[in-house]
Amino acid sequence: MDIRSAAIDFGxxxxxxxxxxxxxxxxxxxxxxxxxxxxxxxxVGAMAVGMIYGVMQWAAxxxxxxxxxxxxxxxxxxxxIFISTGIMAILxxxxxxxxxNIDSHxxxxxxxxxxxxxxxxASSTDLLVIFxxxxxxxxxxxxxxxxARRDNFxxxxxxxxxxxxxxxxxxxxxxxxxxxGATGTTDLRRILADFTxxxxxxxxxxxxxxxxxxxxxxxxxxxxxxxxxxxDVYEGAPTPVTGYFSVGPKAAGFAALFRIFVFGFGQFSDxxxxxxxxxxxxxxxxxxxxxxxxxxxxxxxxSSIAHAGYVMVALTxxxxxxxxxxxxxxxxxxxxxxxxxxxxxxxxxxxxxxxxIDGIKGLSGRHPYLASVLTLFMFALAGFPxxxxxxxxxxxxxxxxxNGYVWLTVIAILNSLISVYYYLRVVVAAFFMKSDxxxxxxxxxxxxxxxxxxTVAGTLVLGVIPQIWVELARLSMFSIF
Amino acid sequence: MIPITHYLILSAMLFAIGVTGVIISRxxxxxxxxxxxxxxxxxxxxxxFSRSLNLMDGHxxxxxxxxxxxAEAAVGLAIIINLFRNRESINADTFSLMKx
Numbered sequence: 001m002d003i004r005s006a007a008i009d010f011g012x013x014x015x016x017x018x019x020x021x022x023x024x025x026x027x028x029x030x031x032x033x034x035x036x037x038x039x040x041x042x043x044v045g046a047m048a049v050g051m052i053y054g055v056m057q058w059a060a061x062x063x064x065x066x067x068x069x070x071x072x073x074x075x076x077x078x079x080x081i082f083i084s085t086g087i088m089a090i091l092x093x094x095x096x097x098x099x100x101n102i103d104s105h106x107x108x109x110x111x112x113x114x115x116x117x118x119x120x121x122a123s124s125t126d127l128l129v130i131f132x133x134x135x136x137x138x139x140x141x142x143x144x145x146x147x148a149r150r151d152n153f154x155x156x157x158x159x160x161x162x163x164x165x166x167x168x169x170x171x172x173x174x175x176x177x178x179x180x181g182a183t184g185t186t187d188l189r190r191i192l193a194d195f196t197x198x199x200x201x202x203x204x205x206x207x208x209x210x211x212x213x214x215x216x217x218x219x220x221x222x223x224x225x226x227x228x229x230x231x232d233v234y235e236g237a238p239t240p241v242t243g244y245f246s247v248g249p250k251a252a253g254f255a256a257l258f259r260i261f262v263f264g265f266g267q268f269s270d271x272x273x274x275x276x277x278x279x280x281x282x283x284x285x286x287x288x289x290x291x292x293x294x295x296x297x298x299x300x301x302x303s304s305i306a307h308a309g310y311v312m313v314a315l316t317x318x319x320x321x322x323x324x325x326x327x328x329x330x331x332x333x334x335x336x337x338x339x340x341x342x343x344x345x346x347x348x349x350x351x352x353x354x355x356x357i358d359g360i361k362g363l364s365g366r367h368p369y370l371a372s373v374l375t376l377f378m379f380a381l382a383g384f385p386x387x388x389x390x391x392x393x394x395x396x397x398x399x400x401x402x403n404g405y406v407w408l409t410v411i412a413i414l415n416s417l418i419s420v421y422y423y424l425r426v427v428v429a430a431f432f433m434k435s436d437x438x439x440x441x442x443x444x445x446x447x448x449x450x451x452x453x454x455t456v457a458g459t460l461v462l463g464v465i466p467q468i469w470v471e472l473a474r475l476s477m478f479s480i481f
Numbered sequence: 482m483i484p485i486t487h488y489l490i491l492s493a494m495l496f497a498i499g500v501t502g503v504i505i506s507r508x509x510x511x512x513x514x515x516x517x518x519x520x521x522x523x524x525x526x527x528x529x530f531s532r533s534l535n536l537m538d539g540h541x542x543x544x545x546x547x548x549x550x551x552a553e554a555a556v557g558l559a560i561i562i563n564l565f566r567n568r569e570s571i572n573a574d575t576f577s578l579m580k581x
Contacts, residue, residue, distance in 0.1 A: 128542055128545065131545075131546075131549075132545060132549070135549045135552065135553070139552050139553060139556050142556050142557070142560065143556055143559075143560075146560050146563065149563055149567075150567065152567055152568065152578055153578055153579065155560070155563055155564045155567055155568075155576075156564075156576045156578055156579065158560045158563075158564075159509065159560050159561065159564055159576060160576070162553075162556065162557050162560055163503070163509070163512055163513070163516070163557075166513070166516045166553050166557065167503055167516055167519070169516075169520070169549070169553070170496075170499065170500075170516055170519030170520050170523065171519075173519075173520055173523035173524075173527075173546055174496055174519065174522065174523040174526065176523075176527075176542075177492075177523045177524075177526040177527045177530065178526070180527060180530055180531075180539060180542070181489075181526065181527075181529075181530035181534075184530075184534045184536055185538075186538070186542070231579070232579045232580075235579050236578070236579060
């Protein structure tokens with residue numbers, strides 16, 4: 001039987017399918033083979049193969065499955081972000097899972113399934129497929145949050161994430177239903193084609209649908225009125241999982257937001273005002289609340305809200321230039337945020353750690369290199385040159401100014417200034433504070449070492465020679481629908 | 482024939498009941514049920530639109546939403562059972578370890 005046809009071409013989804021099939025195979029194999037290290041190598045290998053297939057789709061835009069799947073540079077760029085995040089998350093989880101006695105091969109498989117969901121979200125212009133991708137991503141994430149079954153914090157984190165996530169899905173489905181009622185289709189390209197006519201005919205339905213979809217994605221990427229769950233979920237989840245949450249799902253949510261709102265409903269001029277308010281609220285609330293946190297995971301949770309706010313600035317600006325700057329920012333954010341979480345995971349692997357900022361007092365005395373790397377990541381998060389964090393913010397803000405959003409940029413810059421305070425608190429604790437008891441040594445393992453190497457290299461390379469990466473981010477807008 | 486507005490009003494009411502249930506209920510199972518009500522309200526709206534526009538793809542959409550709801554139910558109930566084993570409670574107010 002020949003399953004290849006013009007409309008249904010599975011070759012289009014090769015990267016997704018490679019990872020999904022490998023994940024299922026590893027799920028089965030893991031029950032028979034007890035060697036967890038081997039399973040990890042297999043998962044990372046499968047993800048790497050998926051990434052190679054993904055890269056091969058660069059610069060060859062095509063669409064298939066009756067217009068439901070669109071592979072273009074945008075989706076390829078995001079797929080690479082998701083797969084790298086997944087690989088790094090798997091690597092940095094190894095020692096933590098063993099140390100906390102929650103090691104199981106399903107963990108890697110869950111990350112792989114979540115990655116497939118994210119890739120599907122980025123590579124579709126159909127609301128139905130975006131919804132499916134979102135669910136394929138979310139369901140494994142609920143499990144991962146509650147992965148440490150005997151830990152009450154983890155269980156609490158899992159249930160909170162689940163209830164909020166499912167609640168948001170309800171809004172998303174209802175929003176899609178309203179848009180479907182207004183337009184008779186879920187394909188964004190077809191909606192866009194006769195947008196003026198549809199808007200005239202059923203503006204109310206289209207509007208309320210778009211707002212509900214926006215609310216649902218705001219929950220997922222933690223934009224401010226919908227952010228209440230973030231600190232608790234991030235604090236309670238196992239540390240490497242928190243790192244994964246703060247990068248992968250966020251980038252996926254923004255990929256979908258860009259598809260739907262910048263390229264789809266961008267013609268609703270009133271929505272820009274809504275985005276403006278959301279961006280300002282998200283940055284300000286995230287940064288101000290982060291100041292008062294003593295738990296480092298909780299602090300980074302609020303910091304991730306603030307970073308979502310900076311990306312919202314790009315969403316407000318709209319247009320291809322702003323979106324490409326946001327794409328660059330999300331790639332940079334992946335490196336330095338995962339790097340910061342990798343170090344926190346290393347510290348958290350020791351027995352009796354409680355993730356307090358006070359807990360890293362005296363880090364520089366025992367591990368000078370680790371302390372300097374942590375400082376690098378904190379500087380990148382705060383947006384100091386010559387790190388990737390600076391260049392990312394620079395591109396987003398310059399695009400906003402170019403398009404006349406001066407006040408928004410001023411507020412964003414003031415917010416970055418506030419953020420310097422709480423990031424430097426970590427640096428000060430690591431370097432200048434004396435702890436009354438000795439700092440328990442941290443063990444370096446090869447998997448973690450690779451993650452640190454990649455994240456440090458990424459943070460510096462994207463910051464020092466940004467031209468190539470900016471060019472790539474700009475090319476990712478090539479032939480977007 | 483019943484006009485589409487009736488279906489839409491019913492679905493909007495169901496959705497509102499679901500949202501209210503999630504917000505005011507303190508029992509995790511009831512919150513979870515309310516979420517299912519929200520999803521089914523959306524399904525009803527899709528089917529009503531699909532029927533009135535004479536389009537078939539809405540029917541497919543509803544099946545997908547139902548499949549997703551089933552997957553969510555499997556994971557959600559597992560999480561709730563695990564919580565109950567550890568804490569012997571499914572009252573949402575008991576899960577406030579991180580509120581300080």
